[in-house]
């Protein structure tokens with residue numbers, strides 16, 4: 001409960017312009033680099049190669065959210081396409097995560113579909129996969145419709161995300177499981193502040209729904225991205241996949257969060273994919289990471305004061 | 307670490323004659339009845355029927371340990387045979403747990419084998435199963451030899467226990483897995499104070515070895531009794547058996563320990579067997595239960611003082 005209050009409080013404070021301006025100006029001195037690989041594509045490729053050396057896979061996340069103009073969406077989409085072209089020259093896996101609002105979902109579904117199709121086609125050309133991140137509740141239906149439409153056009157290298165804190169998500173999972181072939185789905189708890197009208201407020205319910213969705217997805221033959229740092233859930237997943245002799249899963253953790261767990265999981269033979277954010281628009285992402293854990297805020301404050 | 311010190315300390319104090327005499331005289335006022343169904347067979351059958359109503363299975367444990375005379379072993383063996391005869395008239399499952407020292411393993415292997423064969427034969431006649439509990443280290447080889455010998459004589463309704471705190475236990479498991487048909491094996495952490503020459507002292511190692519033995523046994527097709535109250539291990543086992551669609555397991559918990567967990571597991575569809583001690587010689591058993599958890603000692607002291 002206290003954790004919940006901390007998270008809501010910090011996300012609220014982070015939304016204040018004065019705080020936002022201050023943090024943005026202090027930038028990297030505050031330890032942003034612990035969670036964000038850098039501001040340029042070149043920075044992130046260095047991180048990708050370093051992780052690859054350690055037996056860890058990666059997925060790139062170009063930071064940028066809540067774009068609300070056509071021009072903004074055009075600029076972001078071009079940046080995504082540029083990233084895919086650059087990845088084409090890399091020897092490592094090619095996997096990007098994209099937020100639908102970057103493609104214009106905040107402007108209109110049609111604009112987002114147009115841009116998402118451009119991204120899906122370029123990804124197919126360069127042999128890359130693309131995941132549509134799940135943002136806050138107003139964008140859930142639109143995101144699922146993007147996925148369903150493009151998947152129906154043959155773009156099976158597309159995947160999306162379901163958040164276990166939403167009441168609707170188990171139903172959304174069942175709907176996705178009707179697709180052929182079975183899609184890849186990332187399961188997360190959920191990162192936004194959502195009301196009790198749409199989301200479980202009790203951590204135990206969020207966690208229990210996470211487990212149920214994860215087992216259901218694996219049992220149904222979908223490829224599941226187990227995206228969490230929750231060590232109980234991780235241990236139980238290890239037990240489940242050992243019992244099932246399942247191979248259609250991978251763990252996904254955020255860059256900079258529990259790096260020794262990341263390596264330990266890979267050492268135990270699991271596929272581990274690290275989600276690597278980069279870009280200039282890091283503020284919202286950084287705030288959410290701080291909001292997840294008071295110790296992260298303490299770390300930042302120490303850097304600020306000491 | 308503190309838990310370990312508490313347990314060793316309390317088991318040490320419990321061994322003191324003055325303390326032992328006092329506790330034995332105060333008897334049931336101290337809350338022994340929370341962990342021991344009663345002193346007579348009639349008491350325990352009432353408990354068995356009540357648990358059966360709640361969807362819980364049972365295994366009876368006639369209390370009595372460290373018998374060191376032939377006469378003592380004869381008396382205990384007769385009590386075990388009497389229990390098997392009485393169980394023959396019950397509609398519930400018939401399952402008893404027996405300590406090899408009750409059968410005379412503290413006197414000689416030959417005496418224990420003679421008595422264990424009598425018990426195995428009577429159990430076969432009445433359609434009952436018998437588990438040979440595992441006591442402290444001096445009796446491990448003898449107990450495994452009793453099991454192996456009688457199993458080889460066709461007594462496949464016999465099973466035994468392996469303790470994950472012993473270094474030797476994984477090897478003992480592999481040896482038992484060579485038996486045909488695969489035997490039933492109860493896995494426990496281990497209840498006695500054993501030195502670091504023979505046993506893991508670090509709880510994490512005891513727990514990790516528990517998991518490894520459990521998964522290995524299930525994967526090999528043995529019937530595994532998952533005997534623990536450790537909720538992490540229990541949850542991971544639930545995940546494993548769900549993944550494996552395994553049926554060759556059951557949870558086993560002690561009478562009076564985490565009764566709501568017992569019922570919740572049964573409600574989730576697992577077979578749950580409750581280990582029900584009874585008899586006049588309850589002191590050693592009671593001391594070990596107190597030693598497992600300071601809160602249990604507090605419960606008893608409150609009963610004593612208040």
Ligand SMILES: Cc1cc2nc3c(=O)[nH]c(=O)nc-3n(C[C@H](O)[C@H](O)[C@H](O)COP(=O)(O)OP(=O)(O)OC[C@H]3O[C@@H](n4cnc5c(N)ncnc54)[C@H](O)[C@@H]3O)c2cc1C
Pocket residue numbers: 132133134135161163188189190191192227228229230231252253254257258274275288289290292293296
């Ligand atoms: C690969 C990946 C992709 C994601 N994509 C999305 C998405 O598309 N949409 C969305 O809504 N959310 C997404 N998320 C975020 C997710 O919803 C959660 O907000 C976030 O992962 C924290 O929850 P948790 O599962 O780690 O569990 P929690 O219960 O929050 O935490 C579990 C444990 O991990 C620790 N921990 C968690 N976060 C941190 C941190 N930042 N620093 C240090 N320790 C931490 C906690 O202290 C705790 O011990 C994604 C997460 C990952 C890993």
Ligand SMILES: Cc1cc2nc3c(=O)[nH]c(=O)nc-3n(C[C@H](O)[C@H](O)[C@H](O)COP(=O)(O)OP(=O)(O)OC[C@H]3O[C@@H](n4cnc5c(N)ncnc54)[C@H](O)[C@@H]3O)c2cc1C
Pocket residue numbers: 438439440441467469494495496497498533534535536537558559560563564580581594595596598599602
């Ligand atoms: C059915 C059964 C048969 C057994 N047979 C044998 C045997 O043949 N040989 C042998 O050496 N040992 C035997 N044991 C005992 C076992 O080795 C452990 O000493 C005992 O089960 C406690 O360990 P645990 O696995 O519950 O884990 P722990 O790590 O000790 O405890 C796990 C959790 O359960 C709680 N807990 C554990 N015990 C109690 C208690 N008494 N009261 C309240 N809470 C408790 C703890 O507080 C903790 O939260 C048996 C246990 C069971 C359940």
